[in-house]
Amino acid sequence: MNTLLVIGATSAIAHAVSRRHAARGARLVLLARDAARLEANADDLRVRGAAEVHCIAFDALATEDHEAALAQAWAAVGAGGFDAALVAWGSLPDQAACEASAAQALQAFDLNARSVLALLTLLAQRFERQGRGVIGILSSPAGDRGRASNYVYGAAKAAVTTLASGLRHRLASKGVRVVTLLPGFVDTPMTAGFAKGPLWATPEQVALDIDRALASANGRVYTPWFWRWIMLVVRALPERIFVRTRL
Amino acid sequence: MIRRVESWGRLSREPHDWRPLTDRQQAAVAIAGGRGLVFGNGRSYGDVGLNPGGTLWSARGLDRFIAFDRQRGVVECEAGVTLRELIAVTLPQGWFVGVTPGTQDVTVGGAIANDVHGKNHHRGGSFGEHVESLELCRTDGQVIECGPGQREPWFRATVGGLGLTGLITRARLRLRRVTGPWIESEVLGFGSVAEFVQLSDASLADWEYTVAWIDCLASRGQTLRGVLFRGNHVEDARPLPPRRDWRWPFTPPLSLVNGASLRAFNALYLWRQRAAAGQRSRQPYVPFFYPLDGVADWNRIYGPRGFYQYQCVLPPPDHEAATAELLELIARSGSGSFLGVIKTFGSRVPAGLLSFPLPGITVALDFPNHGEATLRLFDRLNAIVQRAGGRLYPAKDACMPRELFEQGYPRLADFRAFRDPGLSSQLSRRLLGD
Secondary structure, three states: OOEEEEEOOOOHHHHHHHHHHHHOOOEEEEEEOOHHHHHHHHHHHHHOOOOEEEEEEOOOOOHHHHHHHHHHHHHHHOOOOOOEEEEOOOOOOOHHHHHHOHHHHHHHHHHHHHHHHHHHHHHHHHHHHHOOOEEEEEOOHHHHOOOOOOHHHHHHHHHHHHHHHHHHHHHHHHOOEEEEEEEOOEOOHHHOOOOOOOOOEOHHHHHHHHHHHHHHOOOEEEEOOOHHHHHHHHHHOOHHHHOOOOO | OEEEEOOOOOOOOEEEEEEEOOOHHHHHHHHOOOOEEEEOOOOOOOOOOOOOOOEEEEOOOOOOEEEEEOOOOEEEEEOOOEHHHHHHHHHHHOEEEOOOOOOOOOEHHHHHHOOOOOOOHHHHOOHHHHEEEEEEEOOOOOEEEEEOOEOHHHHHHHOOOOOOOOEEEEEEEEEEEOOOOEEEEEEEEEOOHHHHHHHHHHHOOOOOEEEEEEEEEEEEOOEEEEEEEEEEEOOOOOOOOOOOOEEOOOOOOOOOOOHHHHHHHHHHHHHHHHHOOOOEEEEEHHHHHOHHHHEEOHHHHHOOOOEEEEEEEEOOOOHHHHHHHHHHHHHHHOOOOOOEEEEEEOOOOOOOOOOOOOOEEEEEEEEEOOOHHHHHHHHHHHHHHHHHOOEEOHHHOOOOOHHHHHHHOOOHHHHHOOOOOOEOOHHHHHHOOO
């Protein structure tokens, strides 16, 4: 039986991944800020077949409390620890607001990058001690190249992607896999304001890819798959040309 | 966000102000003070779920289970959970929905609001009979918990209430015990309406589910070509074989459903079924209950103009004659669908004020949208329904005259008192005036 730690468990993608594990009878420990929504998600996972679900209050920005939350999580599952952890919180900031206000930009960066650095530092220590398992980290193709439409979010995700790749390097010899998860456009409450087109995926499609990646991948995983090729092109464009595009 | 929304019949694709609901604790606040309509999973054929130019609150994101009592077979879930998701969770534990429509992609909220029926009306009634309680959020901020024996008038208005009494956020459903995912079924041919009724009635004692398909084009006078399927849940715990589902990939420029393709399909399909006549077989529950779910987006085959589904119920004493008359008219028109579906309803009193079922025969057929010609045919069909004292099914409807609706649903006046003044649909504006 599989034991999964989900941090930022009320995100639509994280919940879709949790559902797949629940259906297979997994034990789940869920961390998130909104206690009422977290409990609603936990009930859902119990009915869908989870063997156990524990909820722990977690505020990503309160980095001084991260260690206590992780200690609670490990206490909930006992000596065996976790087979997998999914780091899944984040928030798409209003780019225009970030351009207008340094405070807004910093707030977005804190939530999407700085808090992830804090948590990953502690999580890596625990997985290193365990000497096994996989850490899945939700980043974004937006971090592959800064673009006018969302470079604050992009810069934060670039930091997360780099952190993840460094962790992967460090933990490779310790029996711990680290997977960087790069979902493209996903139809979730975070993107409710966007018009949807053919490139958009559902949280369920993305969750299937993440589920597979957690099972066996070790590296960067774009989901759906075609984002790998789109971003290859986006990254390869010379700046001279890139600055004239509207991406 | 502005989004173009179509119903299952794809007759229109109008912009709506699309507002997804994802959190049941926030849903009451999200709709409070607003004007709009609640949308489930878009499986209604006509305009009961559409509100062109206005707001649509999408309830599909309210898709969490709340509790499941595996001993009593009672499941509580949010209203955006589909029957597919529900069955996937409960069937492995030996529980199945008490009533299921012909697709498992409807939401629980939509199944209640349209009080859907299935192939077991004589035994199971319609969907509302299996609801123990539900939570209704009104646009004035009221939250009403109701069910049989609990603020019951609200419950009776909401079951079959076409989404006009409020947003259903969650419901508690009573399930039925089953012994596995398999159905034992039998196929029998028949050659007239009278023969169909006889076969159907004779099946009631030993068979829970009955449904018949008819080839409308091959019907002449009193002669009919049809096959009746009857089935029971059967004790068989073997796992289901893996299933390959298909998706219809594109919308053809013209309807692929026309006289020639219809004749060919019906001849082939019914010939194959008749060849199996009288034989018993075991099949997984999915092809038995949901034969069309195997091809996702099958509604595209009718082309860019979409299609109508016409479903009526014809009560005794003239139900047999009226059914024959209806089928003959359709046969002569040459524009019916692949298959007509025909069932009998029992005499159970439905849970809702506007529930569709009546004792008698119900007939359902798809028609490619040929504009005026199709509407003229419906006028003639409506006349038969009206004379027989029958009614049409609002969940399928896009064009019935208001007069026929008012005649068919005598409890409409009682219903009006329970309407949420913030909610209206294209159908309600057409049939209820606002």
